[in-house]
Amino acid sequence: KRLNTFQQQCQPFVAWMDDIEGANGQIGLTYEIINDLATTLQAVPDEVDAKQAELKGLLESAANVSAVPDGERSEADDANAAMKEGTALKDRFEKLLADNAARCEKVKGALETAEKFEQPFTGLESNLGELEEALEACKKPITGDVEQTDEQLQKIKELLSTVSEVLPQVHDVCNAGNQLKEQSEVEEEQKTQFEEKVEDVRARYEDLQQRCDSRCEQLSAAGEQTEKFLDNHYTPLTNWMAEVEALVSPDYPIGGDMATLDKVKKQLEDLSGELSKKREDVEAAESAGQNLATELLEDPTITEDQLHELQEQCHTTKISLRATLTSTSCKGRGKGS
Numbered sequence: 001k002r003l004n005t006f007q008q009q010c011q012p013f014v015a016w017m018d019d020i021e022g023a024n025g026q027i028g029l030t031y032e033i034i035n036d037l038a039t040t041l042q043a044v045p046d047e048v049d050a051k052q053a054e055l056k057g058l059l060e061s062a063a064n065v066s067a068v069p070d071g072e073r074s075e076a077d078d079a080n081a082a083m084k085e086g087t088a089l090k091d092r093f094e095k096l097l098a099d100n101a102a103r104c105e106k107v108k109g110a111l112e113t114a115e116k117f118e119q120p121f122t123g124l125e126s127n128l129g130e131l132e133e134a135l136e137a138c139k140k141p142i143t144g145d146v147e148q149t150d151e152q153l154q155k156i157k158e159l160l161s162t163v164s165e166v167l168p169q170v171h172d173v174c175n176a177g178n179q180l181k182e183q184s185e186v187e188e189e190q191k192t193q194f195e196e197k198v199e200d201v202r203a204r205y206e207d208l209q210q211r212c213d214s215r216c217e218q219l220s221a222a223g224e225q226t227e228k229f230l231d232n233h234y235t236p237l238t239n240w241m242a243e244v245e246a247l248v249s250p251d252y253p254i255g256g257d258m259a260t261l262d263k264v265k266k267q268l269e270d271l272s273g274e275l276s277k278k279r280e281d282v283e284a285a286e287s288a289g290q291n292l293a294t295e296l297l298e299d300p301t302i303t304e305d306q307l308h309e310l311q312e313q314c315h316t317t318k319i320s321l322r323a324t325l326t327s328t329s330c331k332g333r334g335k336g337s
Helices: 004-024 031-066 073-136 146-183 186-249 258-295 301-336
Strands: none
Touching: 004 031, 004 073, 031 073, 073 146, 073 186, 146 186, 186 258, 186 301, 258 301
């Protein structure tokens, strides 16, 4: 009877330990789940003093069961059973406290990792879409317009700077995510899905940086080559042709004396002598312009228009120059006679 009474006294204490062990759930992959588990585990030390007093009373009850007269075999057996149950209860309680302490440390570590990962990752993931849209918004076709190319280059450089600045944080946060995955106790399938999500964000940031960097190189090369084309070919030729057009214009003052007429005639003859060389220069400009359009420009319309203009202007200049030169020679003979 005393053994049964003792066992009934132990039942609430045993049920409490069952509840504590049953509440020790898995370490999940979100801050909320881990925090709930940490709260449950941290409640155990608050109850320790009361439970230790309860355990002490139970062990005293076990000792009372063992206080039986010599020679009474059945009661002696009950006493041994009570002492064994009391000892097992004490051992289980001590193990529960040790396990709970170790579990608290492990959950605390996972909670700290989740705090480093979850909120920053959500922000990075949200900003990533905006950055990708920003890149697409400023990716206009590269043309022969130097000002437009430079404007686009500056925008891409600003975006590249932003991505490069945030990339170290991306690596830190994603590394924290992988650490959280290792600390978690969820199924392997969940771990794999979580890892894929984390690595997808890391890869997209790295790809964004690479695309920005590549676009900067394209724009820089296109801008430099376009300026070379303009400085070395298009601008000198158009300036020369403008000079010729001015000289052959009906509004150009030839003058009435022979010296002035000879001077103009000499200028025209010199320009005529340069004409074949300029035609070579136009061909070189066409070759340079075509290479530029083929290799670097995504919308070569401007450069193609410039090349067409050079061809037309060169042809017009040649006809005007020869016509004016013939006219001036005739005038010179007439004046002389």
